[in-house]
Each structure stands twice: as structure tokens, then as C-alpha cells.
Amino acid sequence: MSSFRFKNRLGAELIAPDRTRFTLWAPSCERVFVEVEDLPPIAMRRHADGTFVAEAPCGAGARYLYRVRDNVTVPDPASRFQPDGVHGRSEILDPDFYDWKTPDWKGRPWEETIIYETHLGLEGNYEGMKARLQELADLGITTVQFMPVNSFSGHWNWGYDGVLVYAPTPAYGRPEALKDLIDHAHSLGLMVFLDVVYNHFGPDGNYLLEYAKGFFDPRYDTPWGDGIDFHNPIVADFFIDNALYWLMEYRFDGLRIDAAWAITDRQWFYKLRSRIHKTVEKGRHVHLILENENNDAGLLRDGYSGQWSEDWHHTLTVMLSGEDKGFFLPFHHETTGLLKRVLTEGLAWQGEFFPPRQKTRGSPSSDLPPTKFVTFLQNHDQIGNRPLGERLITLSDPDAFKAAYALLLLCPMTPMLFLGEEWGSKTPFYFFSDFHGAIGEKVRRGREEQFAEYCNLTDPDILATLPSPTDPKTFRISRPDRAERDTPEGQTWLARTKELLALRHSKITPHLKGAYSAGADILGEKAVIASWTLEDGSLLTIAVNLGTDTVSVPEPENIFYETSPKRASQTLPPGTLVAALGRAF
Incomplete structure (x- = not known):
């Protein structure tokens, strides 16, 4: 039998089939009891650092909670599963129960990464996602990335409002079903990444202030409340252990760290990287991705695999749709130059003043x-x-979007598609959360404030027509319409995606390690030509025109893909792309 277990410092750990050790950090408490169903309350022993420990004669399947005050009981913040939700009892799990079918899987090198981001609830939970994996593998996807699976309040949520970061939400199924999903992905050659949220907790079900006020530091204000005190070693290790738990016990191949800019201690990222390097098995590929508004290139030099490039997205969105509000406004200035910089240097903002934040970035x-x-x-x-949750494909000129799509999948950067994008889905995707009462109303108001700040949308009549994030229908209508996939247009998009990914796999991926920019030039408004030297010394060159005027371009040799085969020589019409491999243009 092949099983994997990561021994957490906190939580419930089996030390024998019928005996469990419980550990809770509760520095705000003088007394704590663990209450296991069918057993009398057990007083926990307090250590000098505020950690409470006790053992009980119980095994896997038993449910428990902690009594931190006479009238207050709480779930385990390191719970491995919450079968009855974030307010219910925690369940003891035996990590050795699952027998892995692919225990020797080592992952894939970063250069082979082609990410497909998805939401498990919209995929039909763990079982529905499992049924989709072969389809994605056949398409050419190498990596599936799940939006957060940590336990959240209610039955549907994006996952970023989670409160129990060790416990996979019961909304998608039991933990063993998640392991089976990952196991099956590995059998198909797919890596699986997980989006993790370490910068804040959701508004419902977070009991930490009841027993661990030191978990937070009011000096660090975030959009979600007081910042988490990453300078506290116990707090820092709580999240480092969580990362290792997902990587070692669930065998995820990588993590995407949400809103890394809101984590207050930059040194924590180095500690995390070091611990993972020391813990992960030799020869195994494990990848760490940052969502970092700070554009912190130093972390990328220190071993982090990649960063979500919002500069890329914002530049192309402005070119394709004319978006001019909020964070997009700065990208209206010299947009073509920004695209050139993004293609050659990765980041558009590298220390310059960024107006939306009123500081350098x-x-x-x-x-x-x-x-x-x-x-x-x-x-x-x-x-x-x-x-209105519109996809960019619905806001763009069709030919220009096709050219941008080809640029995405053929340039040497690491591409990512989103749920249904492979068939050109036009189904809106909304923000949704299963909150009610005062919290639900606060979420609704928060969305309206966000729309006012970033979209200049304040008209109450228009706001009243928008889908409510707490309406069950909003969740349901965010599921991509599979019927679109079966239309002639959907099948054409699928064929386009498969062709582009096949070209990437055959011509680009084998030579990506060590690739570097060979420069770029502006051909005209919204038109750029860029080149990269690949590991084998060949030159990949892509010319793209997202503008409305035809531009001149030296006729390339060794073209392997173009969106408009009938174009005239030495021209690049509006909404077209040409890619060549060999000599420079």
C-alpha cells in the first residue's frame, strides 16, 4: 500500500489506530478542553508558548471541537475535514487510508507548464472534474489549477473566503475523493496546482480571535481587515506547514499564492521556499506561483517558478476592448510600448509610479x-x-482576439486558460458566495463599492439589475454552457486550441529552458514584432497586429503558424499574427 502523511504541528494527529494527539495554539486562553463525541471533556495541558496539548482514546472518524471558554466552542483551525461545515465539529482523518496508484509520479518541469484554471464546483465537484481530465490531457493541457478548496461558509463560493485552510470543503466531496482526483490526473500525465489563500480569512466561521488574538497584527491593514502576523514564528509556520501538507499529503504539484503582496513579512517567502526545498522528495518537480501586485522580481530570482502577469493581461485588454477604468487607465498611455516591454521584459511596471496605488510599483x-x-x-x-462577468472574447474584435489567443499560446511565457476558454466560451462568470443575513448584505455592498472604485459604476438602477452574489442562480449561470462547445464555432475554437498547443509542444516547449528575449520593435499602433532565442539557438519570432491598420513587416522565413494565410507578402493586416522559427525577420 502506498500512502502519504504530513505530520502537522497543530491539529489532530493519529498516534495509534485508537489514539489521537490534539494540539491547539490558543495564547489568549488559560484553559482549553477538547470535546470528542461520546467521550467526556479532556483538559488540555498548556505550554509556555500558548500551545495546548492532550491525547484521547479515539481514532479516525471521531468528531471533536475545542471549548476555549465556558460558553464558546470552536472547530480545529488545523482541521483536516469539516463534514458539517465551518461551524461544525472537526473530523479526525487517517491520511494512510488512501492507497495511491501513482506513488512514483515526479511531476513535470516548469517549462512544460500549460495551465488550465478552473472552479471545482462548476466542474461538477471532484467526480465531475475527474471525468473532464482526459479531455484536457487530449487537448494538450499539462496542468490543472483549482481555485481554493479550503473550507468556506455555505455551499458555493470562489474559495477565497475560506476560514479553515487545512480542510477541503465538503461542498465538493470527501478528502479521499480529492486525492483520487489528483491521483487520476497524475496517471494521465497532468500536474495539479492549488490556489491557496494565506493573506486573510473569510467573514464567516473564523474563530481565531476567540482564542488567538496574536494571530493578527492591527498595524497591518488589508482590504479584508487586520493583517495576519507573519512575523510571529507560530503563525508563519502554520501557513508553511499548510503548504507542505498540500504538497506532501495530497501530492499537489504546485501552489499559487493568492495576493502575495498582502503578506506582511517578505522574509516568509524565503522561509517557505527553503522548507519546501528541504522537505520535498529528491527529483520531484514542485512549483510555486505568486499573484503579486508588487511585481517583486526578486522572489522570482530566488526560486519562485512564476508570477501571474497582470501587466500582460491589462495591456492586451486595453488593446482588445478599449477598457479605460480603474487599474486599466494607466495602460492607455503608450500601450504599444507597454506590450513591447511586457514581451521582452515580463513586467510593464518596474519601479515607476503607478497612479491607482499612488506609489511606485x-x-x-x-x-x-x-x-x-x-x-x-x-x-x-x-x-x-x-x-456583468463578461469574458474578454465578447468584448473584442473576433480577428484581434484570435491573434491575441495565438500570441498567448505560442510565445515563450507560461500560458494559462480559464474554464471553457478552450472552446471560446461566452458564458459570463460572476462572483458568487453563499452568505446570508448581515454578512450577505455586507458582501453585496462591498461589491457595489468595488464597482464604484474600479468601474465608475454608481447608478442605483443599474446596480439593482446586476446578479446578486448570494443568489443561488448566480452560481448556476456561471457554469460554462457545454452546448457552446458542440456548435460549429465551438468546435472550430477547440481545433484552434489543439493546433496551437500541439505546435507549442513540438516546436517551442523542448527548447524553452534557458530561453531569453532577443528584443522587439513596434510596427505600428497596437502592432509589435518580438523575438526570443531558444535553448537550441533557434530564434522564435512573432509579429502581431491588434490594431485597425495594415502594417509593414519584413516577410519571414520558416513560418509555422499564421492567423491569415491569405495576407499579402510583407504586410500584417489588422487582427493577424505570424509566427516563425529559425532566422530573424
Whole structure:
């Protein structure tokens, strides 16, 4: 039997089939009891650092909670499973129960990464996602990335409102079903990444202030409340252990760290990277991705695999749709120059003043390989945070979008597609959460404030027509319509995706390690030509025109893909792309 277990410092750990050790950090308490169903309360022994420990004669399947005050009981913050939700009892699990079918899986090198971001609830939970994996593997996807699975309040949620970061939500199934899903993905050659949220907790079900006020530091204000005190070693290790738990016990191949800019101790990222390097088995590929508004290139030099490139997205969105509000406004200035910079250096902002934040943003990145930047035209944030949840494909000229799509999948940066994008889905994707009462109303008001800040949308009559995030229908209508996939247009998009990914796998991926920019030039408004030297010394060159005027371009040799085969020689019409491999243009 092949099983994997990561021994957490906190939580319930089996020390024998019928005996469990419980550990809780509760520095705000003088007394704590663990209450296991069918057993009398057990007083826990307090250590000097505020940690409470006790053992009980119980095994896997037993449910428990902690009594931190006479009238207050709480679930385990390191619970491995919450069968009855975030307010219920925690369940003791035996990690050795699952027998892995692919125990020797080592993952894949970063250069082979082609990410497909998805939401497990919209995929039909663990079982529905499992049924989809072969389809994605056949398409050419190498990596499936799940939006957060940590336990959240209610039955549907994006996952970023989680409160129990060790416990996979019961909304998608039991933990063993998640392991089976990952196991099956590995059998198909697919890596699986997980989006983790370490910068804040959701508004419902977070009991930490009841027994561990030191978990937070009011000096660090975030959009979600007081910042988490990453300078406290116990708090820092709580999240480092969580990362290792997902990587070692669940065998995820990588983690995407949400809103890394909101984690207050930059040194924590180095500690995390070091612990993972020391813990993961030799020869296994494990990848760490940052969502980092700070454009911190230093972390990418220190071993982080990649960063979500919002600069790429915002530049192309402005070119394709004319978006001019909120964070997109700065990208209206010299947009073509920004695209040139993104293609050659990865980041558009490298220390310059960034008006939306009223401060400088970023650091120099030109020395980094292009694979360090995860690029996308659509993702959960950039679609779901629009008032009407429109996908970029519906806001763009069709030919220009096709050219941008080819640029995404053929340039040496690390591409990512979002749920349904492979068939050109036009189904809106909304923000949704199963909150009610005062919290639900607060979420609704928060969305309206966000729309006012980033979209200049304040008209109460229009706001009243938008789908409510707490309406069950909003969740249901965010599921991509599979009927679109079966239409002639959907099948054409699928064929396009498969062709582009096949070209990437055969011509680009084998030579990506060590690739670097060979420069770029502006051909005209919204038109750029860029080249990269690959590991084998060949030159990949892509010319793209997202504008409305035909531009001149030296006729390339060794073309392997173009969106308009009938174009005239030495021209690049509006909404077209040409890719060549060999000599420079």
C-alpha cells in the first residue's frame, strides 16, 4: 500500500489506530478542553508558548471541537475535514487510508507548464472534474489549477473566503475523493496546482480571535481587515506547514499564492521556499506561483517558478476592448510600448509610479527568463470582478482576439486558460458566495463599492439589475454552457486550441529552458514584432497586429503558424499574427 502523511504541528494527529494527539495554539486562553463525541471533556495541558496539548482514546472518524471558554466552542483551525461545515465539529482523518496508484509520479518541469484554471464546483465537484481530465490531457493541457478548496461558509463560493485552510470543503466531496482526483490526473500525465489563500480569512466561521488574538497584527491593514502576523514564528509556520501538507499529503504539484503582496513579512517567502526545498522528495518537480501586485522580481530570482502577469493581461485588454477604468487607465498611455516591454521584459511596471496605488510599483525584470511570467487573457478575477462577468472574447474584435489567443499560446511565457476558454466560451462568470443575513448584505455592498472604485459604476438602477452574489442562480449561470462547445464555432475554437498547443509542444516547449528575449520593435499602433532565442539557438519570432491598420513587416522565413494565410507578402493586416522559427525577420 502506498500512502502519504504530513505530520502537522497543530491539529489532530493519529498516534495509534485508537489514539489521537490534539494540539491547539490558543495564547489568549488559560484553559482549553477538547470535546470528542461520546467521550467526556479532556483538559488540555498548556505550554509556555500558548500551545495546548492532550491525547484521547479515539481514532479516525471521531468528531471533536475545542471549548476555549465556558460558553464558546470552536472547530480545529488545523482541521483536516469539516463534514458539517465551518461551524461544525472537526473530523479526525487517517491520511494512510488512501492507497495511491501513482506513488512514483515526479511531476513535470516548469517549462512544460500549460495551465488550465478552473472552479471545482462548476466542474461538477471532484467526480465531475475527474471525468473532464482526459479531455484536457487530449487537448494538450499539462496542468490543472483549482481555485481554493479550503473550507468556506455555505455551499458555493470562489474559495477565497475560506476560514479553515487545512480542510477541503465538503461542498465538493470527501478528502479521499480529492486525492483520487489528483491521483487520476497524475496517471494521465497532468500536474495539479492549488490556489491557496494565506493573506486573510473569510467573514464567516473564523474563530481565531476567540482564542488567538496574536494571530493578527492591527498595524497591518488589508482590504479584508487586520493583517495576519507573519512575523510571529507560530503563525508563519502554520501557513508553511499548510503548504507542505498540500504538497506532501495530497501530492499537489504546485501552489499559487493568492495576493502575495498582502503578506506582511517578505522574509516568509524565503522561509517557505527553503522548507519546501528541504522537505520535498529528491527529483520531484514542485512549483510555486505568486499573484503579486508588487511585481517583486526578486522572489522570482530566488526560486519562485512564476508570477501571474497582470501587466500582460491589462495591456492586451486595453488593446482588445478599449477598457479605460480603474487599474486599466494607466495602460492607455503608450500601450504599444507597454506590450513591447511586457514581451521582452515580463513586467510593464518596474519601479515607476503607478497612479491607482499612488506609489511606485515593481522592480527590474529584464534578466528573468520569459517562462517566469504566467500569461492569460482571462481568469477568475478579471472576468468575475466585472459587474456583468463578461469574458474578454465578447468584448473584442473576433480577428484581434484570435491573434491575441495565438500570441498567448505560442510565445515563450507560461500560458494559462480559464474554464471553457478552450472552446471560446461566452458564458459570463460572476462572483458568487453563499452568505446570508448581515454578512450577505455586507458582501453585496462591498461589491457595489468595488464597482464604484474600479468601474465608475454608481447608478442605483443599474446596480439593482446586476446578479446578486448570494443568489443561488448566480452560481448556476456561471457554469460554462457545454452546448457552446458542440456548435460549429465551438468546435472550430477547440481545433484552434489543439493546433496551437500541439505546435507549442513540438516546436517551442523542448527548447524553452534557458530561453531569453532577443528584443522587439513596434510596427505600428497596437502592432509589435518580438523575438526570443531558444535553448537550441533557434530564434522564435512573432509579429502581431491588434490594431485597425495594415502594417509593414519584413516577410519571414520558416513560418509555422499564421492567423491569415491569405495576407499579402510583407504586410500584417489588422487582427493577424505570424509566427516563425529559425532566422530573424
